[in-house]
Amino acid sequence: MVPPAGPNPPNPQLIQQFLSSVLSQRGPSALPYSEDTKWLIRTHLVSITSAYPSLEPKTATFTHNDGRSVNLLQADGTIPMSYEGVTYNIPVVIWLMDSYPRHPPCVYVNPTRDMVIKRAHAHVNPSGLVTVPYLQNWVYPSSNLVELVKNLSAVFGQDPPLFSQRRPNPSPNPNPNPNVGHSTSSVSNSGYSSYSGYSGSSGSVNHARPAIPPRTYPPSPYGSSGSFSRVQAxxxxxxxxxxxxxxxxxxxxxxxxxxxxxxxxxxxxxxxxxxxxxxxxxxxxxxxxxxxxxxxxxxxxxxxxxxxxxxxxxxxxxxxxxxxxxxxxxVDDAFECIDPLSKQLLDCTASDLAIEDVVYSLDKALQDGSIGIEEYLKNVRSLSRKQFYHRATAAKVRAVQMQSQVANMASRLSHYVSS
CATH class of the missing domain: 1.20.5 (Single alpha-helices involved in coiled-coils or other helix-helix interfaces)
Structure with missing residues (x-):
C-alpha cells in the first residue's frame, strides 16, 4: 500500500514574512510575548519549519481552563515517527504559550476522526496533552522546538500514542482484496498516515490488533483551527x-x-x-x-x-x-519690701529716677540761662556717675532675684509632678 502524497512544503520566505508581521503587531491585536524574546521565537519557528516542513506556524485562540482566551502562535501539522521499520505521521499541535521560551510549549496530539488516543499512554493523556521528559526538563535558552520534535518522534516510536479506529463499511466492498479496504479506512484525506495495526508510509505490512468498537470523543481543548478533512460521512x-x-x-x-x-x-x-x-x-x-x-x-x-x-x-x-x-x-508707706534685695532694688530704682529728674531740671536751667555751661557739665558728670552706679547695682539685684525665683519655681513644679 502506498500512502497518498503529503501537502506541499510551505514557502520559507512566506513563513518568515508571516512571523515578522504577527510578531511586530502592536496594540490590542499584539501577541502576548515579551519584546526581548520575539526574535528568538521567530528563530525557533523558522528552524522547525525548515527541519520539518509538515509543521506550519499559525495563530489561533487558546482557551485556558479558567475560561480566559488568548491569541497565541502554534506549529500545526505532523511529525514523523518510525515504528517497526515503518514511518508514520503523527498529527500534533505545538502551542507557544505567552511565557515561551522561558517556559516549555504546550503540545497536544491532534487525532483525526479515524484515530483514537491509546489508553493509559505513558506520555499522552486522554485529552491529547503530551508530557515528555524534554518538556519537563526545559531549559531556557538552550531548549528549542527542533530538539523537542526529535524527542517526540523518538518517544512516539517506542510507544505510539494513536491507533486507527475501525468502522463498519455500510456498502459492500467490491474489491476482494482486504488490504485495499483497510487502507481506505485508515488514511485521511489530508495526507496523515494513521494506523490500525500500524499501516505505514513505506509498506503495506499489517499487524493484527483486536477489534475496537467505535467511540466518539469531544473536541480537544486546543482550538478548532485544524484542517483535517474526513473521507467518511x-x-x-x-x-x-x-x-x-x-x-x-x-x-x-x-x-x-x-x-x-x-x-x-x-x-x-x-x-x-x-x-x-x-x-x-x-x-x-x-x-x-x-x-x-x-x-x-x-x-x-x-x-x-x-x-x-x-x-x-x-x-x-x-x-x-x-x-x-x-x-x-x-503713700510711700503702702509698699514694704519683704527682703533686703527688694529694698536695695527699690532704693536703686528710686535714686536712678531721681537723678533722671535732676538732669532734666539742669537741662531746663541751662536753656533758660540760669546756670553756666561749666557748672552744668560738672553737675551732669557727677550725677551720671551716681546714676551708673545705681543702675549697675539694680541689674545685679535683678539677676540674683531671677535665680532665686527660678529655683523656687523648680521646687514647686517637682512638688506638682510628684503629687
Whole structure:
C-alpha cells in the first residue's frame, strides 16, 4: 500500500514574512510575548519549519481552563515517527504559550476522526496533552522546538500514542482484496498516515490488533483551527452530540466570562472602597494625634496656672495684714519690701529716677540761662556717675532675684509632678 502524497512544503520566505508581521503587531491585536524574546521565537519557528516542513506556524485562540482566551502562535501539522521499520505521521499541535521560551510549549496530539488516543499512554493523556521528559526538563535558552520534535518522534516510536479506529463499511466492498479496504479506512484525506495495526508510509505490512468498537470523543481543548478533512460521512448522532457539547461549552464559557467580569467589577469596587477607608483612617489617626498633643499642652498650661495661682494666694495671705493699716497714711508707706534685695532694688530704682529728674531740671536751667555751661557739665558728670552706679547695682539685684525665683519655681513644679 502506498500512502497518498503529503501537502506541499510551505514557502520559507512566506513563513518568515508571516512571523515578522504577527510578531511586530502592536496594540490590542499584539501577541502576548515579551519584546526581548520575539526574535528568538521567530528563530525557533523558522528552524522547525525548515527541519520539518509538515509543521506550519499559525495563530489561533487558546482557551485556558479558567475560561480566559488568548491569541497565541502554534506549529500545526505532523511529525514523523518510525515504528517497526515503518514511518508514520503523527498529527500534533505545538502551542507557544505567552511565557515561551522561558517556559516549555504546550503540545497536544491532534487525532483525526479515524484515530483514537491509546489508553493509559505513558506520555499522552486522554485529552491529547503530551508530557515528555524534554518538556519537563526545559531549559531556557538552550531548549528549542527542533530538539523537542526529535524527542517526540523518538518517544512516539517506542510507544505510539494513536491507533486507527475501525468502522463498519455500510456498502459492500467490491474489491476482494482486504488490504485495499483497510487502507481506505485508515488514511485521511489530508495526507496523515494513521494506523490500525500500524499501516505505514513505506509498506503495506499489517499487524493484527483486536477489534475496537467505535467511540466518539469531544473536541480537544486546543482550538478548532485544524484542517483535517474526513473521507467518511459524519454520523448524524455524532454530529448532534458534538454540536450539543460545543454549544454547552460555549454557554459555560460565556457564563464564566460574564461571572468573571462581574466579580472583577466587584473586586475593583472593593479595592476603591478600601483605598478610601485607608485614607480616612490615616486622617482620623492624624486628628487623634493632634488632639492628644493639644491635650498635653493644655495640661502643662493648667499646671503653670495652678502654680502661679498658689504663688499669688500665698503672697496675698502673707501681705494681707500689712496693707490694711497703711492705706490711710503716707503713700510711700503702702509698699514694704519683704527682703533686703527688694529694698536695695527699690532704693536703686528710686535714686536712678531721681537723678533722671535732676538732669532734666539742669537741662531746663541751662536753656533758660540760669546756670553756666561749666557748672552744668560738672553737675551732669557727677550725677551720671551716681546714676551708673545705681543702675549697675539694680541689674545685679535683678539677676540674683531671677535665680532665686527660678529655683523656687523648680521646687514647686517637682512638688506638682510628684503629687
Amino acid at each position: 459524519d454520523d448524524p448522532n455524532d454530529v448532534f452530540k458534538r454540536n450539543a457539547i460545543n454549544k454547552l461549552v460555549e454557554m459555560v464559557h460565556g457564563d464564566m466570562a460574564g461571572l468573571r467580569k462581574t466579580r472583577e467589577a466587584e473586586i475593583e469596587g472593593l479595592f476603591n472602597a478600601q483605598a478610601v477607608l485607608r485614607q480616612r483612617s490615616e486622617q482620623l489617626n492624624k486628628g487623634l494625634k493632634e488632639m492628644v498633643d493639644e491635650k498635653e499642652g493644655l495640661e502643662q498650661q493648667l499646671q503653670m496656672v495652678l502654680m502661679n495661682s498658689d504663688v499669688l494666694d500665698a503672697w496675698s495671705r502673707e501681705n494681707e495684714g500689712k496693707t490694711r493699716g497703711s492705706l490711710d497714711g503716707d
